[in-house]
Amino acid sequence: MPAVTVDGIDVEVADGAAVLDAARAAGRWVPTLCFDQRQAPFGACRVCLVGVEGMTTPQPACTTPCRDGMAIATEEPSARRVATAVVELVLSELPEPPAPHTELAQVAEALGVGEPRWPGETHAPAPPDVRHPYLAFRHELCISCGRCVRACDELQGTFALTATGRGFGANVAAGLDEGFRASACVSCGACADTCPTDAITEVSLLP
Numbered sequence: 001m002p003a004v005t006v007d008g009i010d011v012e013v014a015d016g017a018a019v020l021d022a023a024r025a026a027g028r029w030v031p032t033l034c035f036d037q038r039q040a041p042f043g044a045c046r047v048c049l050v051g052v053e054g055m056t057t058p059q060p061a062c063t064t065p066c067r068d069g070m071a072i073a074t075e076e077p078s079a080r081r082v083a084t085a086v087v088e089l090v091l092s093e094l095p096e097p098p099a100p101h102t103e104l105a106q107v108a109e110a111l112g113v114g115e116p117r118w119p120g121e122t123h124a125p126a127p128p129d130v131r132h133p134y135l136a137f138r139h140e141l142c143i144s145c146g147r148c149v150r151a152c153d154e155l156q157g158t159f160a161l162t163a164t165g166r167g168f169g170a171n172v173a174a175g176l177d178e179g180f181r182a183s184a185c186v187s188c189g190a191c192a193d194t195c196p197t198d199a200i201t202e203v204s205l206l207p
Contacts, residue, residue, distance in 0.1 A: 004070040013066050019050060020061035028074045031083055031107045033090070034145040035062045036194050039154050042146055047083045047107065051076025058082060084111045090143050092116035093168070094197075095125045103196035104143065121168065128206060131179030134187055136206055137172075141199035144170040148191035148200055160185040172199075 001012045004019075006026035013022045018041060023030045034045035043063035050061045053071035058079035061072075073079075087108050091097070098105040108114075123140035130136050149161045149172060160183040164173045175183030192200045 002066045002068040002070070004066050004068070004072060006072045007074055017066050018062055019052070019059065019064045019066055019070075019072055020048060022066050022070075022072060023050070023061060023074055029110070030061045030074050031087070031111060032062065033087070033104065033107060033143070033196055034147060036147050036151065038194075039147065039150045042150065045145060046086050049079035049083050050074050051079050080111075084113055087111055088113050088116050089118065092118045092120060093122055093143075095122045095140050098141070098197050102198050107196075129179060130203055130206075131181050132174075132185065132187075132203070133181070134203055135180055135185075135189070135192055136201055136203045137174070137180070138199050138201070139171055141197045142171050143197055143199070144172070145196060147194040147196065148172055151190040151194045152185075155190050156186065156188050158184050158186055158188070161191060 001014060003010065003012050004022050006023050006028050009026040011022055011025045013025060020030055030050060031047045033047045034042045035048060041062040043060045046060060048061040049058035051073035052059045052064065058076065090104065091108060091113065125140055128136040128138045144163065146163060149163055152158050152161045160174055162173050164171050174180040174185060192202055
C-alpha cells in the first residue's frame with residue numbers, strides 16, 4: 001500500500017489509488033466537475049489539478065496514480081489558479097448563473113469565483129426539451145463534462161446518450177437527436193443524478 005503525504009498529512013492508500021483518493025482519505029478538498037466516483041475517471045475538466053512534488057506542472061488528481069513517498073499539495077498556487085480559471089470560463093458560457101444547489105455553483109463558490117470577468121458568447125436560452133415524460137434537457141446549461149453519457153454507458157449499459165459537436169458547439173443528444181423518448185433510454189435517471197448543472201433534470205423540478 002503506497003504511503004503518501006497530502007498537505008503534510010500522512011495517509012496510506014490502496015494499490016492503484018489515485019491522488020484524489022489520497023486527498024479524500026486525508027480529509028482534504030479537491031474541486032471536481034467531470035468526476036463521479038461511480039464512473040471511471042475521465043480527467044477532462046482540469047478542475048481537480050494539484051501540485052505533486054517533483055512534477056513541473058500541476059497534475060489531475062482523478063487520474064494520477066499514487067506512488068509511495070509522493071508529496072501532494074491540494075492548494076498549490078498554479079494548480080488552484082488554473083482550476084479557478086477553468087470554472088470561471090465554464091460559467092462565462094452559461095446564459096444564467098447555475099442554481100445554488102448544483103455542483104457547479106458549489107464548486108464556484110468554494111473557489112471564490114463570482115461574476116465571470118470575460119464577457120463573450122453565451123449559449124442561447126431555449127425552452128427545455130421535454131420530449132421525455134420524466135426528464136427535461138436544458139441544452140444551454142450543458143458544459144460537456146461527459147458525466148451523463150458515461151453514466152448511461154458505464155452504469156446502465158444503455159448507450160442512449162451521445163456527445164455531439166466540438167468546442168463551443170459541443171453538447172449531448174439522446175438517440176439520433178430525436179429526444180429521450182425515441183432513444184434507448186430506460187428512464188433510470190442516472191444522467192440527471194450525475195449532472196452538475198441541471199442541464200438534465202426531472203420534469204417536475206423545472207422552474
